[in-house]
Amino acid sequence: MRPLAKRQFLGLCCLVVIVGLTVIARLLVYRDISGVLTWEWTGSDAMSLRWTAVRVAAIAGASLAVSGVLLQALLRNPLASPYILGASSGAALAVVMVMYLQSSLAITWNLRGMDTMPAAVGAVGTLGVVYLLGQKRGWLDPISLVLVGVVVTAICGALIMFFHHLLPHGLKADLVTWMMGIIRQGASTSELIITGSIALIGSAIALFFGRAMDAATLGDDEARSIGLSLGPLRLVLFVVAGILTSAAVALAGPIGFVGLIAPHAARLILGPKHTVLVVGAALAGIALLIGADVASQIISVQGGRMPVGVFTALIGGPAFIWLLRSGRGRS
Amino acid sequence: MxxxxxxxxxxxxxxxxxxxxxxxxxxxxxxxxxxxxxxxxxxxxxxxxxCRNDDPEVVNSAGTASQLRIVSFSPAITRALVDLDLEEKIVGRSTFCTSLPTDIPVVGDLLQINYERLLELQPTHILMQTSREGADTRLLELAEQKGWKIGQWSRINTLADIERMVRAIPDVLYEQESGEHHRMSDKIDTLWRRLDRILHAEASDRWQGPVLLVHHIDPVAVFGRETYLSDLLIALGASNATEVTGWQNLSLEDVSHLNPPAVIIIAETSEDSSVDPWELAGPLGKLKIEAVQTRRFAVLSNPDAWLPSTGVISVAEELREILHQFNQSTIPEQ
Incomplete structure (x- = not known):
């Protein structure tokens, strides 16, 4: 085994162990509403709910992390994240619009439409718009994509504020909670199967294109010189990243920083080769999100539960600044 | 030239x-x-x-009923004013004061006051719910310059807070011992006697156990203790199933541990009381908790349930009815 391969193998083993530890921690930890923290294996009902939380966190974490890897390769920008293309703001816009329609038309449906469907439709719809506007001479252009993504995100943000302004009081709080990201214990089996399948298939496609991504990150001329057609590759990466992000947002809301930090953490441990990086980033994403969920179980705030997005931002923000300052984020 | x-x-x-x-x-x-x-x-x-003069007579502080020009920045206070027959005296409202006709101008909200419009409206009284820091300094300065009287309440969370707020309204609007003050106080007494009659009616036919007041399902968001709905519940003879205070998020596992014998879902959007609680409950209805087994599950679809104001009187009536229905529920034979 060559030194690099050995490092990768050890790194992957290390990530698997971390994932295992976070999963065990999540299955054991429970703080009741009076603040008493327990670490124990409990009855099947509670365990089933904890398993659901683990699966939601794993699917969302892996999807966001793999999506981050794809977008960083596609945009050739190590600071790109899944939300740069507007998927999360599109999803949030669709959710707030559905909430507004429900409240104004006096429809009571699944408690204010915090359903996965509007989020998924909103995310995919926004990505479609970004795709159409981000083309140059018929092919996706990385710079145009980023610019269009930023503008579409800003427009969606303005519309979210507009609909948020119109929402009744109680729904405003619900929207804010959803936008901070939640690991739902009540996700249905069908939701888990659909989003889980998307995460698996998306990761498999990303693995398949691993070597092509390695070449694509070198630069347009270098990629073409080794016979790589960049146009179709960018299209595939965009579509796969978009669908993975949409699935994650639909399942757990727009959780920040996972898609940015997990690829960098994996790159730090495993190196820049995308075939290994995809697997490593997925594991890092899973560990980060389950770890954040464990933190939200442990840290008590007035007896209630903090949204998991608060913890990913608290972990991811400083980590991001560290990467930026130390230069380790550069692939 | x-x-x-x-x-x-x-x-x-x-x-x-x-x-x-x-x-x-x-x-x-x-x-x-x-x-x-x-x-x-x-x-x-x-x-x-x-200079077209369509502005009314401007008065300083406490005035007579005909001279009142009220701006309310709080939907809860607005609702109380409407129930006290002062709707016609309201000349400006916040964005969230939906209990008023839409032609009454919006003067912003607590965080973003439209001062230009406020000056145009020339109010005599400004009523608001403030944060801990109190009212905006600019507003206080303007009020002093223009002679506007400001009535502010820092906290309207509990039933006692609501009563305190409503009973203070005559003091803010009218001179003490004036006829209007007495009349308004009488109206408030009538409202509170009505609430007392609802709350303290014979309780033997009502459910008197713990009830979980849920307003969102996953994550579960609840009305904890020290909230007006919890106070209503307790006054009606039942109790709040959770010990948390205020408005809190819980996990489904928390609810499973609490094992509440009764659950009321506070729906906001619908006035349709025929909505199926099991459809709304989603994953909450699939938990193995006593409320599910005994089918003590109900929906309270009253928009007033979201406003800590005089609307709680109608909410109390609905809650009493739900608790009466809960009392009929029994654990089905296995």
Whole structure:
């Protein structure tokens, strides 16, 4: 085994162990509403709910992390994240619009439409718009994509504020909670199967294109010189990243920083080769999100539960600044 | 006059006729006079439009009922004013005061006050719910300059807070010992007697156990203790199933551990009381908790349930009815 391969193998083993530890921690930890923290294996009902939380966190974490890897390769920008293309703001816009329609038309449906469907439709719809506007001479252009993504995100943000302004009081709080990201214990089996399948298939496609991504990150001329057609590759990466992000947002809301930090953490441990990086980033994403969920179980705030997005931002923000300052984020 | 000719070479009204010949001095004076008349006429029209007096008489602080011009920045206070028959005295409202007709102008909200509109409305009283820091400093300065009286409440969370807020309204609006003050206080007494009758009616036919008041399902968001709905529940003889205070998020596992024997879902959007609670409950309805097994599951679809105000009287009536229904529920035989 060559030194690099050995490092990768050890790194992957290390990530698997971390994932295992976070999963065990999540299955054991429970703080009741009076603040008493327990670490124990409990009855099947509670365990089933904890398993659901683990699966939601794993699917969302892996999807966001793999999506981050794809977008960083596609945009050739190590600071790109899944939300740069507007998927999360599109999803949030669709959710707030559905909430507004429900409240104004006096429809009571699944408690204010915090359903996965509007989020998924909103995310995919926004990505479609970004795709159409981000083309140059018929092919996706990385710079145009980023610019269009930023503008579409800003427009969606303005519309979210507009609909948020119109929402009744109680729904405003619900929207804010959803936008901070939640690991739902009540996700249905069908939701888990659909989003889980998307995460698996998306990761498999990303693995398949691993070597092509390695070449694509070198630069347009270098990629073409080794016979790589960049146009179709960018299209595939965009579509796969978009669908993975949409699935994650639909399942757990727009959780920040996972898609940015997990690829960098994996790159730090495993190196820049995308075939290994995809697997490593997925594991890092899973560990980060389950770890954040464990933190939200442990840290008590007035007896209630903090949204998991608060913890990913608290972990991811400083980590991001560290990467930026130390230069380790550069692939 | 020479300057007119010097810089007005191309303009016929600056010294040349359209055919190129020069105006006489008399003609120029006439033209300038005509322009002056037009300007004066325009100014007169603008002055008339600007000074059109459709503003009412402005009074300082406590006044009589006919002189009141109230701006409310709090939907809860607005709702109380409407129930106290003061709706016609409200000249400005917050964005969230939906209990008023939409033609009453919006003057912003607590965080973003539209001062220009506020000045236009010339209120006599401004009623608001403030944060811990109190009212906006600019607003206080303006109020002092203009003689507006400000009534502010820092916290309206519990039933006692609501009563305190409502009972203070006459003190803010009217002179102590005035006829209006007495009349308003009497109205408030009547409202509270009605609430007391609902809350303290014979309780033997009502459910008296713990109830979880849920307003969102996954994550589960609840009305904890020290909230007005929890207070209503306790006053009706039941208790709050959770020990958390205020509005909190819980996990489904927390609910499973709490094992509440009864659950009420507070729906906001619908006034349709026929909505199926099991459809709304989603994953909450699939938990193995006593409320599910005994089918003590209900929906309270009253928009007033979201407002800590006088609307709690109608909410109390609905809660009492639900607790009565809960009392009929029994654990089905396995």
């Amino acid at each position: 020479t300057s007119l000719f010097q810089d007005g070479m191309k303009c016929h009204y600056h010294g040349y006729r359209p055919n190129g010949t020069i105006y006489t001095m008399g003609e120029i004076r006439l033209i300038r006079l005509r322009h002056l008349w037009v300007i004066l006429l325009y100014m007169a029209v603008m002055a008339i439009v600007g």
